[in-house]
Amino acid sequence: MSLAKIIEEIKSKHDETGVLTIHLNTDASSGNLSNGEWKIHLKNGLKELKEDVKDKPSELKALKKLQDKVETEIAVHQREMRKGFILIASADGELWRARVLQVPVTTSFHWGKTAETQQIEALEQQFPETALVVVQQAKVTFIETSLGIIRDTKKYSWDVESENWVDPEEAAQSLARGGGKDEFQHRFEENQHRWYKSLAAQLEKEVKDRGLEGMYLIGSKESVSELESHMNSGKLKGVITKNLGSKPEHEILNEVFETLI
Incomplete structure (x- = not known):
């Protein structure tokens, strides 16, 4: 509810x-x-x-x-x-x-x-129902929040074979079958613009389907800037250039709200 x-x-x-x-x-x-x-x-x-x-x-x-x-x-x-x-x-x-x-x-x-x-x-x-989108290059965590409480989490990883954003386990299996991390990194750098454009559309659909007010983008300046360029400004509540992808979700939440309050 x-x-x-x-x-x-x-x-x-x-x-x-x-x-x-x-x-x-x-x-x-x-x-x-x-x-x-x-x-x-x-x-x-x-x-x-x-x-x-x-x-x-x-x-x-x-x-x-x-x-x-x-x-x-x-x-x-x-x-x-x-x-x-x-x-x-x-x-x-x-x-x-x-x-x-x-x-x-x-x-x-x-x-x-x-x-x-x-x-x-x-x-x-002041703190509407929003999503925190934590970007770590080809790994993204979507955290649905309400008054600073985590209500749901969804993770995305880019899958090289299907060329789509999928569950991280599926992407890991694809990476193991493919040419490894070096080849993936090379392809990521070549296709980052197109891949993030696809991701932006999926994230905006997720926000709409969940009835959220919008989202905050969190991550390195490079990753966040690229993803931001494909976002509908009406859905974007703000950008936080902090590399928090390796932290547990509750710590991400704490740091983000310390920044927002």
Whole structure:
């Protein structure tokens, strides 16, 4: 489900007892959060909400029940905490959305008949659903992201025999049968323009089919420049000239968002 549809689902939920909305800044690079102070903010924020409804027994009971579930959820994700965390849950149990973020949020707590969605709507505008396209000459990684979370990954490698961008394992088998790395490098240099033109069309189709806002190109200046020249400018959100192809996907994501934020 797209983030826009998730937000629509959250906004449409109405619960007479209450809906809990938590935005939690967990960024360790923030001066006052370097030692996990966000845990104290979480405890204090929930305590204040309970204090606000102490004269409303049904709401207080529901809030205490949700607090237990919230603490369990956060314990599960504690090691993954990066920049922020959002949790929205209704007292009737029909709505439960929790997400660790690679983008910052302002810590806030809300209890009402509907959720507080202002921050997540602003984040959707600032960090829309996009693809990170990591280029490493004839190897490309397509990473679908939403608010700094990896939703899916697809890899491409150029296959010499079929002259097409295929799964890396297929390309490796073709390379082993062919003339080896030296011949491949020679052919790559001769055909780079044509091959990247083909790749650009495939990437743009992937973005369209997935309903994404666009893509960021990441890689060496030479590779990115060549691929960029074939791109529809309307689909290209930006270019990051960093050679990150050898890094794990979560590290790529972290570095890219550090650059964008």
